[in-house]
Amino acid sequence: MSAPQGPAHRALREQLGVYALGGGDPAERAAVRAHLDGCAACRAELAELTPVAARLADVDPDRLDELAAPPPGLGEAVLARIAAESGARTAGRRPQRRGWALAAVAAVAAAAFGVGWLVRPVPPQPPLERVAVQVDDAGITATADVVPHTWGVEVKLSGAGFTAGEVYRVSVREQDGDEVPAGEFLGTGPAELDCNLNSSVLRADAAGFRVVDAGGAVVLSSDF
Structure with a gap:
């Protein structure tokens, strides 16, 4: 049954973005989980927010203010071409031709910015480490890769057979046995799912991860 569409529903819905990013205090997260159990919408x-939130982990904050520059000499080449063509025209050309030339400069400049953006330096991707997965639910198939980051470890999980609409919780196990939350995802039934799960545990301290269903039963696990 869907939750009522009232102020309380809107307030909880507004928290979904924070929840997907792993934010909120324990009481707020518990309230959102309880709401999700009864609200399909x-x-x-x-489910749409979770992949976007996971990709934010790959964003380099130090590069957000960078502006791509056009290729060297492009501006001079464009202006020289326009000057050459203007010189070849007769003095009787109508004035609006200059407007077309200025529009051409603006268009080329915009295109140059786009080219600069496309050829901007792209930082190398961290290495993927394939890890073995132990499946405890016969209806589930899954594979997993681990990505080490300076802020923690990322688990890239792919699979199928997770009950559609059910919330699954993921945790990373430290070497001393402590479990650290790494996020949640919604099952998609027989459809293939891919999700990125992030934990503050550094790769050197991580011993494995596990996935539990809404009832707390372990459906799959991995030992690194």
Whole structure:
């Protein structure tokens, strides 16, 4: 049954973005989880937000203010071409031709910016480490890769057979046995799913991860 569409529902729905990013205090996260159990619309919205939130982990904050520059000499080459063509025209050309030339300069400049953006330096991707997965639910198939980051470890999980609409919780196990939350995802039934799960545990301290269903039962696990 869907949750009522009232102020309380709107307030919880507005928290979905924070929830997908792993934010909120324990009480707020518990309230959102309880709401998700009874609201299919919010579960669907969270399923759309979760991959986006995971990709934010790959963003380099130090590069957000960088502006791509056009290739060297492009501006001079364009102006020289325009000057050459203007010199070849007769003095009787109508004035609006200059407007067309200025428009051409603006268009080329915009294109140059786009080219500069496309050829901007792209930082190398961290290495993927394939890890073995132990499946405890016969209906589930899954593979996983681990990505080490300076801020923690990322688990890239792919699979199928997770109950559609059910919330699955993931945790990374430290060497001393402590479990650290790494995010949640919604099952998609027989459809293939790919999700990125992030934890603050550094790769050197991580011993494995596990996935539990809404009832707390382990459906798959991995030992690194």
